[in-house]
Amino acid sequence: AxxxxxxxxxxxxxxxxxxxxxxxxxxxxxxxxxxxxxxxxxxxxxxxxxxxxxxxxxxxxxxxxxxxxxxxxxxxxxxxxxxxxxxxxxxxxxxxxxxxxxxxxxxxxxxxxxxxxxxxxxxxxxxxxxxxxxxxxxxxxxxxxxxxxxxxxxQAPVSVSTPVSVSTPASVSTPASVSTPASTSAVASAVESASASAVASGPAVAGEHQAAGDVEQPVVLPWVVSGRSESALRAQSERLASFVGEHAQLQPKDVAFSLVASRSVFEHRAVVLAGERAGFEAGLS
CATH class of the missing domain: 3.40.47.10 (Thiolase/Chalcone synthase)
Incomplete structure (x- = not known):
């Protein structure tokens, strides 16, 4: 003009x-x-x-x-x-x-x-x-x-690392009002923190930090998916599941971080919480 x-x-x-x-x-x-x-x-x-x-x-x-x-x-x-x-x-x-x-x-x-x-x-x-x-x-x-x-x-809000304590895979639908740019940033920080903690601690050694026979629990991470409508959300979930299935080398923590840090946020959202690849694939399906 x-x-x-x-x-x-x-x-x-x-x-x-x-x-x-x-x-x-x-x-x-x-x-x-x-x-x-x-x-x-x-x-x-x-x-x-x-x-x-x-x-x-x-x-x-x-x-x-x-x-x-x-x-x-x-x-x-x-x-x-x-x-x-x-x-x-x-x-x-x-x-x-x-x-x-x-x-x-x-x-x-x-x-x-x-x-x-x-x-x-x-x-x-x-x-x-x-x-x-x-x-x-x-x-x-x-x-x-x-x-x-x-x-x-x-100015970006101060990042606060939030521990993720969920121990079982789950698919959680969230209302449109839950996720904001600030909360998305916090989730990204939590993903980074959880991944870093897992790498820093490493696997426990039997007899030293872990009783023999105990199974080490994987770090639980969120995969956040969103769409402009319910059908778009389902379609996005299907595309993500297909992409993950075709790329076996993908690390769950990398996918989790990318989904919250570099994807647009729309009105309809869902979150898959899991600690391993199979749990994410099951949640997306």
């Missing part, structure tokens, strides 16, 4: 920002920083800045203005990769708690009404502001054809 190849559309930028905030279920005041498209042009930058002032610059605490910067001042315009460059910058800034300096800014542009909202340029390296909540950032990227993109990033 553009006025032309050289004239971005401010109202469209406002709409995509508000849509991203609504989808992320956060308010503009809960976002600390925005990584701007920021190409440094006399026309494009004022239009983008006014859109940010109209959205993020309103109804903020007096001591917490929106901080604004652009990685293009550091590495230039990477064309098709410029959006992901902004995402990478913000992820690293969140991780280290430091906002890097935006270079080559002598003074704020006089073509922008900075009094229209609480937005401040990051002209020096600063610590990420502490607000008592998760760090959040917005990243904008605008294409020459008029495509506007804006994404909200949030």
């Amino acid at each position: 553009s006025n032309g190849l050289t004239a971005p559309n401010g109202p469209s930028q406002q709409r995509v920002i508000r849509s991203a905030l609504a989808n992320a279920r956060v308010s503009a005041a809960e976002v600390d920083v925005v990584e701007a498209h920021g190409t440094g042009t006399k026309l494009g930058d004022p239009i983008e800045a006014q859109a940010l002032l109209a959205t993020y610059g309103q109804d903020r605490p007096e001591d917490r203005p929106l901080l604004l910067g652009s990685v293009k001042s550091n590495i230039g315009h990477t064309q098709a990769a410029s959006g992901v460059a902004g995402v990478m910058k913000m992820v690293l800034a969140m991780r280290h708690g430091v906002l890097p300096q935006t270079l080559h800014v002598d003074e704020p542009s006089p073509h922008i009404d900075w009094s229209a909202g609480a937005v401040e340029l990051v002209t020096e390296q600063v610590a990420w502001p502490e607000s008592g909540q998760a760090r959040r950032a917005g990243v904008s990227s605008f294409g020459i054809s008029g495509t506007n993109a804006h994404v909200i990033l949030e």
Whole structure:
């Protein structure tokens, strides 16, 4: 949605920002920083800045203005990769708690009404502001054809290793409200932790750590499957069962981790809990 190849559309930028905030279920005041498209042009930058002032610059605490910067001042315009460059910058800034300096800014542009909202340029390296909540950032990227993109990033929750204590294979259906990005991350951490513990401890030696005749219990892991509908969930389970059957070299812990760490999460879900390959195959069927 553009006025032309050289004239971005401010109202469209406002709409995509508000849509991203609504989808992320956060308010503009809960976002600390925005990584701007920021190409440094006399026309494009004022239009983008006014859109940010109209959205993020309103109804903020007096001591917490929106901080604004652009990685293009550091590495230039990477064309098709410029959006992901902004995402990478913000992820690293969140991780280290430091906002890097935006270079080559002598003074704020006089073509922008900075009094229209609480937005401040990051002209020096600063610590990420502490607000008592998760760090959040917005990243904008605008294409020459008029495509506007804006994404909200949030600091990852602290991983907590959760021991898995289920001792028998089972297939468990879960409601759509159970799994969230945060809980998926926790499951992935649990899978990693359980697998690492199994490797570190190794098999018990009879007569030393294990009574003769005792059978060592395998580590129980989850295989999480999801689909947009019940039929899609069944079809996905069948595809996974077929794939596992054709690849005997697959390790259950690797499949468990991949399913929770790299697969999309949909409304209908099921979990197969097992400690060995046969249990997973039985659960999927």
